[in-house]
Amino acid sequence: MGQWYTPPEIPSLKWTSALQTARLEDGSVFIYGGSTANGFITNATINNPTYEFFPPKNINGYNGVQIPSQFLLDTLIANQFPNVLALPDGNLFIAANQQAMLFNWKTNTETRLPNVPNGVRISYPFSAGLTMLPLTPENNFTPEILTCGGADLDDSLATGAYSSQSPTSNQCARLVLTRQGIAAGWKVEHMPQNRTMVELILLPDGRVLMVNGMSTGVGGYGTGVFDMINESNADHPVFTPLIYDPNAAPGKRFTVAPISSNIPRMYHSTATLIPDGSILLAGSNPNSDVIFNVTYPTEYRMEFLSPPYMFRPRPTFTGLPATLDYGATATINVNLPRGTRSVTAVLMDLGFATHGVHMDQRLVHLRSTLSRDGKTLRITGPANPRIYSPGPGFLFIVTNDGVPSEGKKFLIGTGAQPPVDQGAIENLLRATENLNSVAPLKH
Secondary structure (H helix, E strand, C coil): CCEECCCCCCCCCCCCEEEEEEECCCCCEEEEEEECCCCCCCCCCCECCEEEEECCCEECCEECCCEECCHHHHCCCCCECCEEEECCCCCEEEEECCEEEEEECCCCEEEECCCCHHHCECCECCCEEEEECCECCCCCCCCEEEEEECECCCCCCCHHHCECCCECEEEEEEEECCHHHHHHCCEEEEEEEEEECCEEEECCCCCEEEECCEEEEEEEECCCCECCECCEEEEEECCCCEEECCCCCCCCCEEECCCCCCCCCCCCEEEEECCCCCEEEEECCCCCCCCCCCCCCCCCCCEEECCHHHHCCCCEEECCCCEECCCCEEEEEEECCCCCCCEEEEEEECCEEECCEEECCEEEEEEEEECCCCCEEEEECCCCCCCCCCEEEEEEEEECCCCECCCEEEEECCCCCCCCCHHHHHHHHHHCCCCCCCCCCCC
16 A cells, blocks of 8 residues: 655755656656766765656645655665656556555655566666556556566675676566556566666557667776776677567567667667657767777767568558547548558657666557548547646557558647646745755745
C-alpha cells in the first residue's frame, strides 16, 4: 500500500545533470531527481532527492518549489538518470538502482513495487534500457514494463574497484502493473548478449529494437576506474542490434539482426525512431575531450538503421487533421498494399533520450474502423489524457503483416497550454533569487 511521506525542507533549488521528465495528463511536465554537482556516481552529498513541475504547481503543500522524494533517498547510491513513465491510470512508474515504485504525484504517495530481480541495477552508471510496452484495446491499455541489461555490481565500491572489463547483465524483466501482475512479480528472460547503456526503441509494429551499448564496464569516462581504455570506463561495444517481440512465446522473443554497425556507440550515444520508420543512431564520446587518436574517439557520424519493413510495399494516408481531441473521430484516406486485410492506427510519441534513458516514448493503438472498400479509415482519439498526454504525436498506419506507413505529426487534445498558476510561479522566483541561499523554502 502507499504511504504518505512528510519530508524535511530541501534548501537546494539547482541541479547540473541526471534528472528525468515525463509529460502529465494536464500537459505539464514532471521533473525528477538530478544531481547538484557532477560525479561518476551519485551520493548523499550531491543527490537532489526532489521533484517539481513545469509550469510550477501549488501542490502537496509546496507552492511552486521542489518537493522532496523519499524514493531518491532510498535508492542511493546509483540512482542518477532514473526511469520515469506516465501510466494510463494517471500515476507514474519510477525506477532507479534496483528499486521501482508507483507514484501518485497528485497526493505525493509512493507505492513500492518488487525489486528488479537477481540484484541487477538499472540506472547510471549501470544503465539498463527500459520502456513501456504498447498500450492497446486488446490488452485494455494495461501497462507492462520491460527493462533489459544493466549490471549486478556493488554500487558502494571505490571508483578504482570498477573495471572496464566488469561484467554486465543479459537479463530482461517484465512487470505487468496490475494488482495480479505486481503480486506475480517480474518475469525474467535473457538477451543473447550482455549489455549496459542499451537503447530500447519502440517500433510502429509493436516490437522493440535494442541498439548501442557495451558488454563490459560502466558508464562515464575519466573517473579513474581500474584499467580504463584511454578514458573510457567501458569496453567491448555491442555492434549487432536485437529485435524483441513481446507477443512471441517465451524463448522465441529475441531475433539477432542480420546486420551490424562498425561504429562503437558507447557512453553519450543515442538512438531514436524517426517518422519515416527508420532508426537514427548517433553520438558516443567516452573521453573527456574531443579527440580522435584513441580507441573509442568522439563520434560525429550518424547512421540510419532500416528495419525490413522499409523495403516492402507500404501503406500511405492523407487527410489527417492537425488536432484530434480525446474521444473525437476523424476519417482519413488510405492507400493500402495489395493483399492487406486489416490495419491498425498507431499513435506514437517518439520521445527524447539522454544517457540511454528514453523519456515520453509511448505507443498506443487507436480504435479504428476500415471502410468496406479499404479506402478510408475512421480513427478515434484516446479515451482520456492519461492514456496519452496532451501534445504532439505521430500517426502510423500498420498493415496486418506489420508494415507501417510513414508517421505524420499532429496534436492530441485541443492544443491548449497546461494550467498556469501565477502565484506558484512568483513564489518559485522569490525562492530562486539567490541559488546559494540555504534558507528554508517557503511552502
